[in-house]
Amino acid sequence: MKIENFFSKRNKGVEWSGIRIMFALADKIDNVINLGIGQPDFDTPEHIRDAAKLGLDQGFTRYPPANGFQDLREAVAVKLERENKIKADPDSEIFISVGAMQGIFNVMLHMIDPGDEVLVVDPGYDYYSQIRLFGGVPVRVPAKEENRFKIDPEDVKNAITSKTKLMILNTPSNPTGAVFDRELLEQIALLCKKHKILVLSDEPYEHIMFDGNEHVSIGSFEGMKDLTISIYTLSKSYAMTGWRVGYVVANKAIIDEMEKLMEHMVSGVTAVAQRAALAAISSSQECVKNMVARYAKRREIIYNGLNNIKGISCIKPESTFYAFPNISSFGMSSWDFAKYMVNEHKVAMVPGSIFGNNGEGFVRISFATSSDNLEKALEKIEGGISSII
Numbered sequence: 215m216k217i218e219n220f221f222s223k224r225n226k227g228v229e230w231s232g233i234r235i236m237f238a239l240a241d242k243i244d245n246v247i248n249l250g251i252g253q254p255d256f257d258t259p260e261h262i263r264d265a266a267k268l269g270l271d272q273g274f275t276r277y278p279p280a281n282g283f284q285d286l287r288e289a290v291a292v293k294l295e296r297e298n299k300i301k302a303d304p305d306s307e308i309f310i311s312v313g314a315m316q317g318i319f320n321v322m323l324h325m326i327d328p329g330d331e332v333l334v335v336d337p338g339y340d341y342y343s344q345i346r347l348f349g350g351v352p353v354r355v356p357a358k359e360e361n362r363f364k365i366d367p368e369d370v371k372n373a374i375t376s377k378t379k380l381m382i383l384n385t386p387s388n389p390t391g392a393v394f395d396r397e398l399l400e401q402i403a404l405l406c407k408k409h410k411i412l413v414l415s416d417e418p419y420e421h422i423m424f425d426g427n428e429h430v431s432i433g434s435f436e437g438m439k440d441l442t443i444s445i446y447t448l449s450k451s452y453a454m455t456g457w458r459v460g461y462v463v464a465n466k467a468i469i470d471e472m473e474k475l476m477e478h479m480v481s482g483v484t485a486v487a488q489r490a491a492l493a494a495i496s497s498s499q500e501c502v503k504n505m506v507a508r509y510a511k512r513r514e515i516i517y518n519g520l521n522n523i524k525g526i527s528c529i530k531p532e533s534t535f536y537a538f539p540n541i542s543s544f545g546m547s548s549w550d551f552a553k554y555m556v557n558e559h560k561v562a563m564v565p566g567s568i569f570g571n572n573g574e575g576f577v578r579i580s581f582a583t584s585s586d587n588l589e590k591a592l593e594k595i596e597g598g599i600s601s602i603i
């Protein structure tokens with residue numbers, strides 16, 4: 215008897231994340247410098263950890279409300295209005311989720327029927343399994359290197375059909391570090407309004423911006439509030455990936471569905487993690503600025519270092535802690551390149567093809583690690599390349 219025969223058809227849409235596969239490889243090798251990890255290397259700031267400890271002593275050990283604590287939703291509403299220019303009612307339009315990931319999953323679950331087309335940016339974050347799990351069909355909109363990994367509204371227009379239900383945007387972008395500016399987002403918003411397409415705006419890197427770039431939330435645009443489901447997380451801004459707290463802002467009807475299902479799903483987000491999230495959102499944002507300043511220094515190291523290696527070219531990331539260098543001149547697939555670097559030179563990175571067909575010929579390198587590690591990794595990469603050219 216094969217237990218797999220019992221699996222639902224739906225289950226077949228889910229694939230192991232390519233990043234996981236890469237890390238499994240790296241784990242088998244000693245002393246690897248891992249530039250594949252998509253999370254801050256900093257500890258969660260002390261005042262946030264203290265708030266969780268206090269929460270425990272104050273008895274935040276019981277079931278929380280399914281949509282999150284009232285005071286946290288209120289603090290989120292203040293932040294949204296101040297930073298994202300989105301006005302949201304904390305009682306009906308905000309939902310506290312298990313990271314951004316649960317928000318994304320719930321959107322697919324509530325909105326996608328078999329055959330619905332979902333526009334995704336390629337290369338872009340891997341939303342494919344969530345889309346396919348509910349029978350959705352991903353339709354790729356290219357983000358070309360020559361366009362600094364921004365999409366062209368003309369390509370969005372050409373990708374729209376009568377089956378298009380949702381467009382997923384992720385600005386600032388993982389893996390390319392591209393920022394979609396106001397003008398570009400306005401053009402996309404016009405198309406979505408015209409064709410009645412929902413937008414899932416996944417914004418985990420909203421604070422990790424360089425060179426004075428502005429983060430713009432498409433949900434703040436005229437006529438876009440009801441069409442947009444905006445998703446945020448504490449994970450990246452506050453070095454809180456393990457706490458698993460995020461939030462969703464959307465029309466009341468969608469938030470109601472999320473709250474209803476939450477009871478049947480996981481009952482709510484861990485109470486003390488929500489207390490930590492409240493401290494993070496409502497305190498001064500000095501800690502975030504300090505971490506971003508550190509990323510900015512590391513960005514210089516990786517950007518200059520990569521561009522100094524013969525055969526590699528790298529666009530300067532405008533945001534996030536990822537660089538997305540072009541390695542196509544070596545004539546290897548991005549998987550072969552990444553495997554070669556980890557197996558032979560002990561430096562792990564993520565093959566670009568994991569992020570879509572247009573990611574082929576690139577690798578994602580995270581600079582959320584010490585400057586020392588980055589310098590060492592650059593030497594290893596250079597050494598690796600000198601033996602293949």
Ligand SMILES: Cc1ncc(COP(=O)(O)O)c(C=O)c1O
Pocket residue numbers: 252312313314315316339384388416418446447448449455459460
């Ligand atoms: C674009 C993007 N969306 C969502 C997530 C998930 O974030 P969270 O930790 O909040 O679930 C990540 C994490 O890497 C991400 O890069």
